[in-house]
Amino acid sequence: MKIEFKTSMLLILLIALSVGLQAQQAYRLMQNDSEKIELRLNSTTLTSVEVKTDAGYFSRLVMDQFHSSVQVGDPELPTLVKLVEIPLCDDIELHVTPGDFVIYDAADLNISYPVFPAQPSYEKSYDGPIDLIKNTQTYQQDQFFAATPLVTVNPIGQMRDQNLAELTFSPVSYNPVTQQLKVYQSVDVEIRFVNSRPSETAAMKRVYHTPMMSVPKSLLVNPAEPQRAEWNHNPIKMVIVSHPMFETQLAPFIEWKKRKGFIVDLALTNNPSVGSTTTTIKNYLKALYDNATETNPAPTFVLFVGDVAQVPTFSGTEGSHVTDLYYVTFTTGDHLPDAYYGRFSATNASELAPQLEKTLMYEMYTMPDPSYLDDAVLVAGYDSNWSPTHANGQVNYLANNYINTGYGYSNIYKHLHPCSAQAALIRQQIGNGVGYANYSAHCGPTGWGDPSFENHHVPAMNNEGKYGLIIGNCCQSGMFDNS
The missing domain is CATH 3.40.50.1460 (Rossmann fold)
Known part of the structure; x- marks a missing residue:
């Protein structure tokens, strides 16, 4: 499939379709406490982009601050995707109160072609044919198609001290036969927390919060208030999991990290409590995480020193690519990392030496010029x-x-x-x-x-x-x- 975005769109085709949608934020936080969150979700400025394919012309809908739906072959419609921080609780309940909607003829909005169908993602290594995928049955139905429900909220897991859910808002539906768009102007949303545990949530934050690892505020609809700064006094811990041959060589690096204020634990794989398998190393790291306190914190950084023969690694769930991710997924039920992780890959001292030398020169700012x-x-x-x-x-x-x-x-x-x-x-x-x-x-x-x-x-x-x-x-x- 050949897809072209007409270059003149910068001059003409990114038309701000003044469809009664005022320029505004896509959401407004109304209430945020341990019992519930109240939000008003808003449609924003709608634009269209002309797309040329081997199967003909289409119009791609674009809404400011929104992403696009991903149901392959069906009309690609604007979808807001945000994260919500929620307290520890037994469940969440979603209550949606739709506001007014308006039905527009596509021609009145300068949309000349059918809405572009969502396409699959391809790996960069894929060199095969790329054909346009279009669900003909969907495009033949004389009814409004919505890619997803108007609003959804689903828990996705816990990343350190943040319990997270994903919120989606899909205000636009499309009738491919009549070429009409239904657009909800605003929707009121209430997210209730069943058996919320605010004391347990606060204790989790006191122990596991680190200012060096948290979801960016721009991704959250309810970013933490400034009082979170009271937890910023927690020290930062780095755990170095290394083959014993590198112990002496790592001493200057460890000393430097301590000078920076880090707590540094050196975990050698010949130590029986650490071990030399992915299972024993993961159990060792998880025990450090589970037994953390405010003064003896959970690791924020985990550095592995050695190649795969010296410190083993995991395989990813797709293909055979190696990964150290699963060493730091300490909370159950998700694949969100609870610490930063990296590796100095080396089979001997001579391979490790330049990695340490260059890292220390860069961090210590001791370069000649x-x-x-x-x-x-x-x-x-x-x-x-x-x-x-x-x-x-x-x-x-x-x-x-x-x-x-x-x-x-x-x-x-x-x-x-x-x-x-x-x-x-x-x-x-x-x-x-x-x-x-x-x-x-x-x-x-x-x-x-x-x-x-x-x-x-x-x-x-x-x-x-x-x-x-x-x-x-x-x-x-x-x-x-x-x-």
Whole structure:
């Protein structure tokens, strides 16, 4: 399937359809306590984008602050998706009071084509045909189609001190035969907590809250009030799970973390209480979490030191990609991490040494000349149809909002797709030393795909003493089991 977003949309097709929907926030919090949450959910400005496919033209609906429904083949409709922090309780009850709705003829809103059907997500490694999927039966029904119920709320799990649920609001339904849209202007929602346990919730927060790990406020409809600061005095703990061969070598790193104020526990795999299997290591870490107190906190960071033969790892649920995620899913019933985790992958001391050296130089700010930190390289690589929108979009977003002179950068080398021919220049720019680099496209375990930057290019770099944060925003950059 070939899909084109008409380039003139920036001038014409992103039409703010003044359909009686005033520019406003998509939600307003009315009440938030241990018994219930009350919200008013609002539709926002509705726009349309013309989409050209091999199957003809469609109109994609876009609503400010909203995502899109994901029922493949059915009309793609605006859906608000937010997180709700809820207290510990036995259950939640949802009560919805719909407000007024308006039915619009699509033509009156400058919507000229059928609503675009939602399409599946594809892995970046997928090279097969991509055909438009459209549920013909849905598009032949003379009735209003809603992708999901008007409002839903479902628990998704506990991440450390935050018990979370997902809230969705789908205010738009669509009749594909009459080409009409039904839009709810607002909806009042009440979420009640059955047998709420506020004392237990407060105790959980006192023990498990850390200012370094919480859901961003922008994702929550009911972010915590400022009094949460009273829990910020809890110390930060790092647990290092290591093969015993690295014990002496880790001493300077551990000392540095302690100087920064961390509590550091070194857990060696030859210690019977730690063990050398995924089960025993997970049990050891979970015991630290379950038995935490305000003065002896649960781990905020877990660092594994060693390759898979030295410290074993898990396999993901899809394919055979290795992962350390399940070491830190301490609360039951979900896959939300309850601590940050990472790994220094090394089979011997010589492989670990440069990782420690570069990390300490960067964190301690002991580089000979720190001026390189003001330089950045942003790369939008080749990613089939998605390069112009997704890869270029990410790079432009970074450059416009964060990686720019306003944040102290002096030289920003931005490479938008197509930039395959700039591979040598990109390697040279990063090889001279940069404070930040970001690549978004395909990659393998040994390097970036296109533009190419592989392991065998590293010896030609001239960045000794100039180490920065380099991100491979690509599928296989974390396959540390690959040699």
